[in-house]
Amino acid sequence: MAVPQTVYYSAPEVKIGATAGTAVDLSEFAKSAVLTRQADALESSSMASRDRFYQAGMNSNEFVVTFNQSYEASEVYATLSTLVATQCYVECTPVDGTAVSATNPKFSLTNTYLESMTVLAANLGELGEVVMTFQGGTYAAATS
Amino acid sequence: MTYTVNRAFSDHQPGDVLDAADLSEAEIAYLSQIGAITANDVQTPAARAKTKTAKSEE
Numbered sequence: 001m002a003v004p005q006t007v008y009y010s011a012p013e014v015k016i017g018a019t020a021g022t023a024v025d026l027s028e029f030a031k032s033a034v035l036t037r038q039a040d041a042l043e044s045s046s047m048a049s050r051d052r053f054y055q056a057g058m059n060s061n062e063f064v065v066t067f068n069q070s071y072e073a074s075e076v077y078a079t080l081s082t083l084v085a086t087q088c089y090v091e092c093t094p095v096d097g098t099a100v101s102a103t104n105p106k107f108s109l110t111n112t113y114l115e116s117m118t119v120l121a122a123n124l125g126e127l128g129e130v131v132m133t134f135q136g137g138t139y140a141a142a143t144s
Numbered sequence: 145m146t147y148t149v150n151r152a153f154s155d156h157q158p159g160d161v162l163d164a165a166d167l168s169e170a171e172i173a174y175l176s177q178i179g180a181i182t183a184n185d186v187q188t189p190a191a192r193a194k195t196k197t198a199k200s201e202e
Contacts, residue, residue, distance in 0.1 A: 073179030
């Protein structure tokens, strides 16, 4: 007998800004969003065991987002171009337009670094896109 | 001084009117630069110059 499942239809809310107080909602332009929480694995194995063991080292969090490009005021280029080479703030929730809760947590990176931005990527017959990678920063998951 | 929100940011929605006291100077500068907020009840230098010229022509 099949077990009922709750699946996730990708429709996240994506906000990016210089700080949490200025994080602009760019959800309508987002095509993909991947936030990865990672702690470097430091090997602590010894000859006392034939198994390898690891301990957590530095956190290496990352947020990669793809936007349909727009050069209008307060949209993709205007919002993000000023953040290049700075530490900024990103947040995303699984379901756009739904209150933050235990079942719709708000994931964020504070002081995450935006190293570069492709300011123009044009291909014949295609919509322009821009992929942004935010590196590092402090990860948090809020449920309220 | 008040500001009208053009694009949703933080917990604010388009159409919201914010008092300058609700934002820091850095936030106002950034949000104004990207066009997420627009200042209300303020006359720009260009508008003032235009008004002055019109009067002098009269």
